[in-house]
Amino acid sequence: MAKTPVLTPQAEDFPRWYQDIVSKAELAENGPVRGTMVIRPYGYGLWERMQQDMDARIKETGTQNAYFPLLIPQSHLHKEAEHIEGFAPELAVVTHGGGKELEEPAVVRPTSEMIVNEYFAKWVQSYRDLPLLINQWANVVRWELRPRLFLRTTEFLWQEGHTAHATYEEARDFAARVHRHVYADFMENVLAMDLVLGRKTAHERFAGAINTLTLEGMMADGKALQMGTSHELGQNFARAFHTQYLSKEGKQELVWQTSWGSTTRMIGALVMMHGDDNGLRIPPRLAPTQVVVLAIKGDDAVLAKVHEIGDALRAAGIRVHVDDRTDTPFGRRAVDWELKGVPVRVEIGPRDLANGTAMLARRIPGGKEAIAVDRLAALLPTVLEEDQALLLKQARERRESRTAEVTTVDEAVEAATAGGWARIPWATLGEAGEAALAEHSVSVRCLVTEDGAVPDADDAPGNVAVVARAY
Numbered sequence: 001m002a003k004t005p006v007l008t009p010q011a012e013d014f015p016r017w018y019q020d021i022v023s024k025a026e027l028a029e030n031g032p033v034r035g036t037m038v039i040r041p042y043g044y045g046l047w048e049r050m051q052q053d054m055d056a057r058i059k060e061t062g063t064q065n066a067y068f069p070l071l072i073p074q075s076h077l078h079k080e081a082e083h084i085e086g087f088a089p090e091l092a093v094v095t096h097g098g099g100k101e102l103e104e105p106a107v108v109r110p111t112s113e114m115i116v117n118e119y120f121a122k123w124v125q126s127y128r129d130l131p132l133l134i135n136q137w138a139n140v141v142r143w144e145l146r147p148r149l150f151l152r153t154t155e156f157l158w159q160e161g162h163t164a165h166a167t168y169e170e171a172r173d174f175a176a177r178v179h180r181h182v183y184a185d186f187m188e189n190v191l192a193m194d195l196v197l198g199r200k201t202a203h204e205r206f207a208g209a210i211n212t213l214t215l216e217g218m219m220a221d222g223k224a225l226q227m228g229t230s231h232e233l234g235q236n237f238a239r240a241f242h243t244q245y246l247s248k249e250g251k252q253e254l255v256w257q258t259s260w261g262s263t264t265r266m267i268g269a270l271v272m273m274h275g276d277d278n279g280l281r282i283p284p285r286l287a288p289t290q291v292v293v294l295a296i297k298g299d300d301a302v303l304a305k306v307h308e309i310g311d312a313l314r315a316a317g318i319r320v321h322v323d324d325r326t327d328t329p330f331g332r333r334a335v336d337w338e339l340k341g342v343p344v345r346v347e348i349g350p351r352d353l354a355n356g357t358a359m360l361a362r363r364i365p366g367g368k369e370a371i372a373v374d375r376l377a378a379l380l381p382t383v384l385e386e387d388q389a390l391l392l393k394q395a396r397e398r399r400e401s402r403t404a405e406v407t408t409v410d411e412a413v414e415a416a417t418a419g420g421w422a423r424i425p426w427a428t429l430g431e432a433g434e435a436a437l438a439e440h441s442v443s444v445r446c447l448v449t450e451d452g453a454v455p456d457a458d459d460a461p462g463n464v465a466v467v468a469r470a471y
Contacts, residue, residue: 006339009277014221019149021271025280025340028149028267035147035154039264042340045288046267047157051137053190053286054159054262057182061174063133063161068115070139071106076114079240087111087207090142092154108141113208113233113259116162117241124255126246127166131174132255135161150268151225151471158263164243164255171256172211172232176454178260179213179230187227191266192283192391193217193273194399195227196466197454198446203434206259210234213454216445216466218399219272222419224445224468227269228262268471273395280341281364283391284384289321291380292342294333296349298326306348309358309376313346316377318384338363343387344380348373364390403466409436412467416442423448426463434465442469 006024008016022028027043030036039047055065071094077087092108095101109115116134124132137159144154161178165171179197187193195215199205205212209231216224238244238254247253274281284290291313295306303324310322321342323333330347337345338361345361352358357370364387371379402420406412407428415422417440424433426447434444444465449455455463 005277006335007277007279010220010275015148017275017277018268018271021275021279021339022149022268027271030149031155033154035144037149037153037155039157043267046270046282046286047264049286049288050186050191050266051159054182054186055137057186058135058159058161058178061133061177061182062131063135063163065136066134067136067138068109068112068119070109072109072112072115074105074107076118077107079114085207087142090144092141092143109138110140110142111259111261112136112138112140112160112162113237117237117243117257120162120164120255120257121241121243124164124243124245127248130164130166130245130255131170132164133161133174134163135159148268148471150264150271156264158261160261161259163258164238165257166245166247166253166255168234168256171234171258175211175213175230175232175258175260178258179215179454183215183228183230183260183262187215187217187266188392190283190285191270192285192388192395193227193269194392194395196399196446196448196452198448198466199454199458200229200446201431201434201444201465202458203431204444206231208233208236209259210236214446216468217269217273218395218402218421218468219269219471220275220398221272222402222416222421222468224421224466224470225265225269225272226445226470227266228260230260231258233257233259274391275341279339281391282341282343284343284364284388287341287343288319289342290319290384291344291346292321292323292337293346293348294323294330294337295326296330296347296352298324299350299353302348302350302353305353305373306346309346309348309373312377313380316381318377318380334361343384346376362387409433412437413440413442416440416467416469420468421445422467423464424467426459426465427461429465429467437467442467445470 007020010017026040029038087110094106141155144152200212211232213230215227235254293306293310310320313320347359360371361368404415404422406422406424412422447463450462
């Protein structure tokens, strides 16, 4: 009789496969209020690693961390009409506190442009106060009608950056710097994610922004997932909040602003871009545990050797966990570590000990081989880098092989509904074609140039629309 698979196969039911991994790899569970989630220690460990790396990159731009209130007076949101209109369906509003009805309802922040601008208007007085570069790590609430863990939840964790600049050019360049050198560099080089970088169409851009730069990734089922965005806000919020400065010439000028954010959605993307029917595959540069050393049996000599190997690998700069739980069957533990996507397993039993070898199991390419124990510390850093590169290569090859060049709306819809992406000239598609795509639950994910770069303007000649179904 065939063994029942641990996970629903991707090809059989991709959404169920995703839910199986999130649950069985102990990443997260549903919270008590619909749309909320409890992030379990293994999932939060991934978020912590993401946070640490991104925080360092954000600070390299000169940005400092701060914190702004969770509750925002409702009147603040009405100061920028386009912004409130964009978020109105998702707002959670507090009407009572301390057993009494509030004089003014408070909105649980869906994003912080409004509350940040109240304080930017106080802090910016002169050109000497610019640029003002602030980031916060926080939670936000957007009332989600169709929740899915990590991908769309009512409450999620993120970072949101907010900056004020003296000129349009400075703000534009800073938004582009975050887009490329904070987000894209991190996601490609740490998360091993293949991305398309582009700009959103007017219909898709952030409410209140004059331009939105996006990073789009193809998941294993061919759908697109927006990985992060960086917005040029122009002077819309500055005008609403009178955020202005005295220029060198002695004139009062409105500031130019940006905002940008990435979220715990990256964990969901990690599952869907790299996972397979055996579970997660965690990129080695991200993995909290890069190598797990497993004792096959509870032999004293074996237990001593696995700890010795663990110490040697730590000394080599590798993040190691020693699994000496020999009261739990080895097969069950091996499957569990495979499900959790730890890049490398080093397995030691009495026979391996006698031979001076260890069994090396590589999660990303698959396969096992016997390796001399005294070679492990020198070999594994190279193995981990090879597997990091392989994940990115596989993701890129999937996107390239499943992206069609098309010339009509019907062809674009056909490519997207078949589980892929399409590229179509924006001059051919236009806003009318974009609306026609939406009737089939297909959208323009971003605009790029013919050679795949980020265009300077929505209507630049030669722009290409990248079209897909999306999460």
